[in-house]
Amino acid sequence: MSHIGNAIEKRDQGPGAMVEQYQDSLAVVMPSHLQGRVAAWVRTTQGLLRRDPKLMEAAQNDVGQFLAVLMDAHRLGLEPGTEQYHLIPRWNRKKGCTEVTGVRGYQGEIELMYRAGAVSSVIVEVVYDADRFEYRPGRDERPLHDVDWDTEDRGELRLAYAYAVMKDGATSKVVVLNRGHIAKAKAKSDSASGKYPHLSPWVTDTEAMWLKTAARRLAKWVPTSAEYMRDHLQVAKEVAAALPPSLLNFPAPAPGTVDDDDPIEAELID
Incomplete structure (x- = not known):
């Protein structure tokens, strides 16, 4: 009987069970209009853990780190384990094991721009060698991008x-990145340089990471929900204060949740 009891206790301390246990705390830091979705997000996260052994292992290695990553995703109002917010196993040299790190996806970056309410549309695209692309700062308001879909x-x-089109019709700064700029951003990404780079979205979804890098650079030039996020960070601190310190060291963003480099202060990056 004691063996069964120990097994149940161990199971209940697993990542999936802990996510459900702290579901209410995750809901508190979410945007108010998304709080009704926290249960669905928890189920999605639990499903990801069951389907991905490496992610499960990384979460088990440091449940507190895993919960901190989820707290960051929920605070931003981005669904973890999707194109909005990737959950990636990352090797931690100091710990000698993998842990879960969070990486905002390009859809997440775009969502934060829309949420601020100042833009009517956000255009983020990639250009391939066969495409026609023209853009001259000072002459062109927006890039010309022709694709032969055949x-x-x-x-x-x-x-x-x-670039973004604002609600008053104006066009934001236009950010253009070439292969060299993308390579520099990738080199600074923890998920791409760790022990398991093949699990990084830089490898599994290269185009999406190019889009994400451009979207993140654009965020400097358009309003985002940064003020809103600062307010909810304070809420996250208060919630974290009530959690067992052994499980969750928050509010400092988990290593890797802020990846790539800083925005470049230029309209056309050359």
């Missing part, structure tokens, strides 16, 4: 660009 092979990724 072409079976558009070649290699060449550029990524992003």
Whole structure:
């Protein structure tokens, strides 16, 4: 009987059970209009753990780190384990094991721009070698990007660009990144340089990471929900204060939740 009891106790301390246990705390830091979705997000996260042994192992290695990553995703109002917010196993040299790190996806970056309420549309695209692309700062308000959709092979990724159309019709700064800029962003990413780089979205979804890098650079030039996030960070601190310190060291963002480099202060990056 004691063996069974120990097994149940161990199971109940697993990542999936802990996510459900702290569901109410995760809901507190979520945007108010999303709090009704926390149960669905918890089920999605538990499903990801069951389907991905490496993610489960990383979460088990440090449940507190895993919960901190989820807290960050919920605070931002981005669904973990989706294109909005990736959950990635990352090797921690100091611990000698993998842990879960969070990486905002390009859809997450775009969502934060829309949530601020100042933009009517956000355009984030990649350019392949076979595409036609023209943009001259000072002459062109927006890039010209022509794609031959009948072409079976558009070649290699060449550029990524992003801009927003504001609600008053004005066009934001236009960000253009070439392969060199993308390579620098990738080199600074924890998920791409760890012990398991093949699990990084830089490898599993390269185009999405090009889009994400361009979207993140654009965020400097358009209003985002940064003020809202600062308010909820304070709420997250208060929630974390009530949690067992052995489980959760928050509010400092978990290592890797803020990846890539800082926005470049230029309209056209060359």
